[in-house]
Amino acid sequence: MQFGIEPIYWVLINSVVSFIFLFIISKILGKKQIAQLEFIDYAVGISLGSIAAEMAINSEVPFYYFLIAMAIFMLLALLVDIVGRKCTFFKRLMKGKPITVIYEGKIDYAELKKSKIDVNDLLSMLREKGFFDIEDVAYAIFETSGELSVLPKGNQRPVVAEDLNGIKIKQAQLSNVLVVDGDISYSGLNEANKGEEWLLRRLNVKSKEELKKVLLATYDSENDVLNIHTK
Numbered sequence: 287m288q289f290g291i292e293p294i295y296w297v298l299i300n301s302v303v304s305f306i307f308l309f310i311i312s313k314i315l316g317k318k319q320i321a322q323l324e325f326i327d328y329a330v331g332i333s334l335g336s337i338a339a340e341m342a343i344n345s346e347v348p349f350y351y352f353l354i355a356m357a358i359f360m361l362l363a364l365l366v367d368i369v370g371r372k373c374t375f376f377k378r379l380m381k382g383k384p385i386t387v388i389y390e391g392k393i394d395y396a397e398l399k400k401s402k403i404d405v406n407d408l409l410s411m412l413r414e415k416g417f418f419d420i421e422d423v424a425y426a427i428f429e430t431s432g433e434l435s436v437l438p439k440g441n442q443r444p445v446v447a448e449d450l451n452g453i454k455i456k457q458a459q460l461s462n463v464l465v466v467d468g469d470i471s472y473s474g475l476n477e478a479n480k481g482e483e484w485l486l487r488r489l490n491v492k493s494k495e496e497l498k499k500v501l502l503a504t505y506d507s508e509n510d511v512l513n514i515h516t517k
Contacts, residue, residue, distance in 0.1 A: 300349055468498035
């Protein structure tokens with residue numbers, strides 16, 4: 287307890303001060319601190335929050351020490367942002383660079399490993415973008431913010447009413463995921479009403495060891511097409 291203030295009042299005062307200071311910092315750093323978070327922004331946000339929380343309940347350390355620490359983190363974040371605008375190499379060093387995980391319709395396994403996401407993560411992110419079939423995607427770029435930017439194939443671009451000319455559109459249908467990162471998806475096989483022997487024959491593999499080379503295999507039952515991505 288400092289300055290003879292009761293602990294409960296000290297916590298109240300420090301909480302309000304830390305909240306106001308964080309609000310000021312967020313205004314200075316900009317809305318990027320909330321949206322489009324990159325790794326350095328995320329690390330700074332976590333650190334500022336931890337310091338503010340400690341300030342609210344720790345009466346043993348003078349409160350201005352915490353304010354100084356938060357101000358230092360704010361200045362470092364601003365410095366990284368300013369230097370990054372002037373020096374492309376420094377920006378890439380601190381924030382990384384976009385990674386193309388799907389190139390010309392095929393998964394780039396080496397780049398996928400660099401992005402630290404697996405095939406299931408990629409499929410999930412594609413679904414969030416409205417692409418439930420990977421064969422509809424021409425390019426996918428994993429941004430430094432953790433977002434996935436997707437460019438569909440030409441025949442999958444958004445359609446407007448005048449494009450239709452009275453053509454009746456077929457109902458959309460999900461492809462069955464049969465192999466993910468070398469492992470057979472038996473639930474996908476069951477949905478496609480196919481067996482393991484059929485799958486190995488269509489993949490032209492004779493053992494599950496050879497199957498490890500398959501990164502992703504999806505099956506279009508309507509057209510009887512097996513789409514294969516290898517490592």
